[in-house]
Amino acid sequence: MQLLAPTRAEEAIAALLDGPEGRVAVLAGGTDLLLDLDEGKSSPEVLLSLHRLPWRELTWEAERLEIGATLPLAQLEQDPELARRIPGLHEAVGAIGGVALRHQATLGGNLVRASPVSDLIPILLALECEVGLLGSGGERSLPLEQFLLGPRRTALQRGELVRRVWVPALPSAFRWQRVRPANDVSQISVAVAFAPKEERWRIATAGVAPLARRAKAAEAILRGPSPGEEAIAAAGASAAEEAEVRQDRRATDAYRRHLLRTLVLRAIRAVATGVGGQPA
Amino acid sequence: MTPSLHLLVNGVRREGAVPPTERLLDTLRWRLNLRGTKEGCRSGACGACTVLIDGRPRLSCLTLSHQVGEAPILTVEGLESDPVGRAVLETFVAEAALQCGYCTPGFVVALTGLLKEHPGATETTLLEGLQGNLCRCTGYSSIRRAVTRLSEPKR
Ligand SMILES: Cc1cc2nc3c(=O)[nH]c(=O)nc-3n(C[C@H](O)[C@H](O)[C@H](O)COP(=O)(O)OP(=O)(O)OC[C@H]3O[C@@H](n4cnc5c(N)ncnc54)[C@H](O)[C@@H]3O)c2cc1C
Ligand code: FES
Ligand code: FES
Numbered sequence: 283m284q285l286l287a288p289t290r291a292e293e294a295i296a297a298l299l300d301g302p303e304g305r306v307a308v309l310a311g312g313t314d315l316l317l318d319l320d321e322g323k324s325s326p327e328v329l330l331s332l333h334r335l336p337w338r339e340l341t342w343e344a345e346r347l348e349i350g351a352t353l354p355l356a357q358l359e360q361d362p363e364l365a366r367r368i369p370g371l372h373e374a375v376g377a378i379g380g381v382a383l384r385h386q387a388t389l390g391g392n393l394v395r396a397s398p399v400s401d402l403i404p405i406l407l408a409l410e411c412e413v414g415l416l417g418s419g420g421e422r423s424l425p426l427e428q429f430l431l432g433p434r435r436t437a438l439q440r441g442e443l444v445r446r447v448w449v450p451a452l453p454s455a456f457r458w459q460r461v462r463p464a465n466d467v468s469q470i471s472v473a474v475a476f477a478p479k480e481e482r483w484r485i486a487t488a489g490v491a492p493l494a495r496r497a498k499a500a501e502a503i504l505r506g507p508s509p510g511e512e513a514i515a516a517a518g519a520s521a522a523e524e525a526e527v528r529q530d531r532r533a534t535d536a537y538r539r540h541l542l543r544t545l546v547l548r549a550i551r552a553v554a555t556g557v558g559g560q561p562a
Numbered sequence: 563m564t565p566s567l568h569l570l571v572n573g574v575r576r577e578g579a580v581p582p583t584e585r586l587l588d589t590l591r592w593r594l595n596l597r598g599t600k601e602g603c604r605s606g607a608c609g610a611c612t613v614l615i616d617g618r619p620r621l622s623c624l625t626l627s628h629q630v631g632e633a634p635i636l637t638v639e640g641l642e643s644d645p646v647g648r649a650v651l652e653t654f655v656a657e658a659a660l661q662c663g664y665c666t667p668g669f670v671v672a673l674t675g676l677l678k679e680h681p682g683a684t685e686t687t688l689l690e691g692l693q694g695n696l697c698r699c700t701g702y703s704s705i706r707r708a709v710t711r712l713s714e715p716k717r
Contacts, residue, residue, distance in 0.1 A: 285565075285582035285628050309626075316624050317605055319583070329583065333629050356618070380694015382612050382619040382672060464693030465607045 287331040291445075295418050297330050299441045306330050308443065310352055311386035313379070314395045332390075337445065342367070345451055351390030351444045359384060369556065370454025370473055370549075374405040377456065377471070380464045390444040393426070396493065398433050398528075403494040405456050405473035407486035409449050416445035423448075433493055452477055455552035457545040461532065469533040470541040472521075474549035481506060483550070485517070487542055489533075490525045497521040500546065508554050518546040567627055571596070572640030580627050587611045587622035590637060598638035598667045602696070609695030610668040612675075613637050619675035636674075638667035647674040650712060659708040661699040668695050669705060677712065685713040 288294045298306055307326035309315055310333075318324040332352045339350035340361055347368060349358060355375050358364065365372040378384055378392075378401055392402045393413065406426050413429045414421050418441055426447075429437045438444065458471035470489040477484065483504040488494035500521035503513055522543035529535040564579040571594060580589055587604075590596045590613070602610030604623045611622040614636040641647030650673045653659075660666045669692065676683060676691040683691075688709045697705060 283583050285626065287628070309629075312624050312626065312629075313606055313621075316585075316626075320604070329626075331626070331629055334631075379606065380609060381676065381691045382609060382621045382694055383606055383624075385615075385618045385620050386624065 283326065284328045285331060286328055287334045289334045289336075291335060291337075291416060291443075294330060294332065294335060294443060295416065295441055297328070298443070299418065301327070303440060308332065308394075310388040310391040311354065313383060313387045314391060314397075332443070337390075339446065342451075343448075347371075347449045347451060349389055349447045349449060351446055352388050354385050355387050355389065355392075356381065356384040358389065367451040368409070368449060368454060370405045370408065370452075370456045370475060370553075371449060373456040374401050374471075374473065377401045377458050377468070383465070389447055393429070393447070394436055394438065394444055396430050396432070396434050396436055398491065398493050399467045399471075399488060400494060401456070401458060401468055401471050401488065403430065404471055404486040404488045405454065405475075406447070406449065407494060407496055408473040408475040408484040409452055409454060410475075410477075410484065411447050411449045413444060414446040414448070415439075415442045417442040421445055427496070430493060450477075453553050453556050455549040455556070457549045457552070459541050459545065467532060470527075470538055470545055472542065472545040472549045474546070474553050476507065476553050478507065483509075483517075483553075485521055485546060485550075487521065487525060487546070489528070489538060490542070491528045492526075497524055497546070499524050504550065509550070514547055514550045514554070517550060518543040521546045565628065568632075569594075569627065569630060570632065570634045572635070572637060573643070582626070582628055584627050585623055586613065586625040586627045586630060586635075589627040590622060590635075596637050596639050600664055600667055602665070602668075607694075607696070608665070608668070609672060609692075610665055612668040612672045612695070614671060614675045614678075617675065617678050619672045636671070638671055641670060641674060644674065646677050647671075650674050650677065650708075653708045653711050654705075657704050657708040657711065659700065659704040665695060665697040669697070673709070673712065683713060685710055688713050 306328045309331040337350040338353040341348040359375045454475035458468040460466045485497040500517040503517045527538040567580040600610040602608035616633040
C-alpha cells in the first residue's frame with residue numbers, strides 16, 4: 283500500500299481520480315478507516331491522507347460557523363465561543379470517544395462514515411447544516427439531509443472530498459445515554475434546535491434504524507420559543523412513536539423507545555430554558 | 563516500499579525506513595525499542611497506547627507514523643525530563659496508583675497532556691479527560707487519589 287499526503291487540494295482530487303474506482307481510500311483521522319483496514323473490510327492500493335491540506339478552518343460568520351473537514355474534534359470543542367453560540371454541537375462533540383480520540387477524529391470523517399450511531403449527525407441534522415463538497419469542477423454545497431443517503435452511503439461522487447461544513451448558530455441541545463461514558467456507542471442520542479426567526483423546532487435522533495433522522499411529526503407539535511409542558515410531553519411521545527428503534531446487545535427496543543422519549547423531553551426543556559433566559 | 567521517515571521522539575531525532583501504513587505504536591515499540599507505550603486493544607478503546615504529539619494526547623495505535631511529520635512526540639520514557647510529567651509520575655508513585663502497571667503509561671501520559679493543555683485543571687476536568695483510559699485492576703480508587711492530588715492548587 284502506498285501513502286500519499288498532498289499539500290494542495292488539486293493534487294488530492296487528481297489522486298482520487300487516478301486509476302479504477304476503489305483504488306484510493308481517503309484517510310483523515312483514521313479512527314474508522316484504520317480499523318476497517320485491520321479487519322480487512324477495505325484493501326485500497328493507495329491511502330490518500332488529508333493531514334497536510336490546510337483544511338482546518340474554524341471561522342465564525344454572522345450567523346454560522348464554518349468548520350474545515352479535517353479539523354480535529356478536540357479543537358472544535360475547545361473553541362471559546364462554541365458552548366455559548368451552538369451549545370448542542372459543543373455537547374455532542376464532547377460526547378465522542380475520549381480526549382485522545384477527539385484529538386484525531388474529524389467532522390468530515392464522521393459525516394462520510396454516515397454511521398447509524400454517529401453522535402454528530404443528529405445535532406447537525408437538527409441545526410440544518412450544509413456540507414461543502416470539493417471536486418475537479420469546484421465546490422458545491424448540499425444540505426446534510428441530502429448528503430446522507432443511508433448507512434455508509436453519501437452523495438459524495440467519485441473524485442469529490444468533503445471540504446467543509448457550515449453550521450448555523452442556534453439555541454440547541456444534545457442528550458445521550460450509554461452504558462459507559464466514553465468509548466462506547468450511544469444507545470440513543472437526541473438533538474434539538476430552535477430557529478428563532480422561523481419559530482421552528484427541530485428534533486433529530488440516532489440509535490434508530492437505519493440512520494439518524496428528523497422527527498418531523500414531533501417538531502410540528504411545538505410552537506414558539508417556550509412551548510408548555512403539555513406540548514413538550516406530546517412531542518416526546520410522538521418522537522418515540524414515529525421512531526423505528528433497533529434491538530441489539532446494547533438495548534432492547536422497549537428501552538430504546540423509553541430513552542428516546544425521555545431524552546427528547548430533556549433536550550427540549552434545555553433549549554426552551556436557554557432560549558427564554560438569554561436575549562437572541 | 564518503505565519510505566524513509568524522521569521522527570522527533572523524546573527530544574531525539576530518529577530516522578529510518580518505515581512502511582507507509584505502520585502504526586506509530588509499532589514504530590515506537592519494535593523499531594525504536596521504546597516498549598513503555600503499551601498495546602491494549604489496538605482499536606482506540608483503552609488508551610494504553612497514548613502518547614503526546616505536539617503536547618496533545620493521541621492514540622498511537624490509530625496513528626500512522628508517516629502522519630506525524632515534524633511534530634515532537636513524547637512517550638512515557640520521556641516524561642521524567644518534563645516538569646509536568648515528572649510531577650505526574652511522582653504522584654502516581656506516592657499514591658501507588660497502579661497494580662500490574664499495564665495501563666499506567668497511558669494514564670500518566672494522558673494526564674500530563676491534560677495538565678499541559680489545561681494548567682490548573684479541576685479534578686472533574688481531569689477525570690473526564692481520563693474517561694478514554696481503562697484499567698483492569700486497580701479499581702481506579704488509587705488513580706483517583708493521584709488525580710485529586712494533581713488537581714490541588716500548588717502552594
Ligand atoms: C474508540 C472509538 C470511540 C468512538 N466513539 C464515537 C462516539 O462516541 N460517537 C461517534 O459518533 N463516533 C465515535 N467513533 C467513531 C469515529 O471516531 C468517528 O466516526 C470519526 O469522526 C471519523 O473521523 P476520522 O477523521 O477519524 O475518519 P477516518 O477514519 O479517517 O475516515 C472515515 C471515513 O470517511 C472518509 N473520509 C474522511 N474524511 C473525508 C473527507 N474530507 N472527504 C471524503 N471522505 C472522507 C474516509 O475515507 C473513511 O471512509 C469512535 C471511534 C473509536 C475508534
Ligand atoms: S491500544 Fe490504542 S487505544 Fe487501546
Ligand atoms: S494497573 Fe493493571 S491494568 Fe491498570
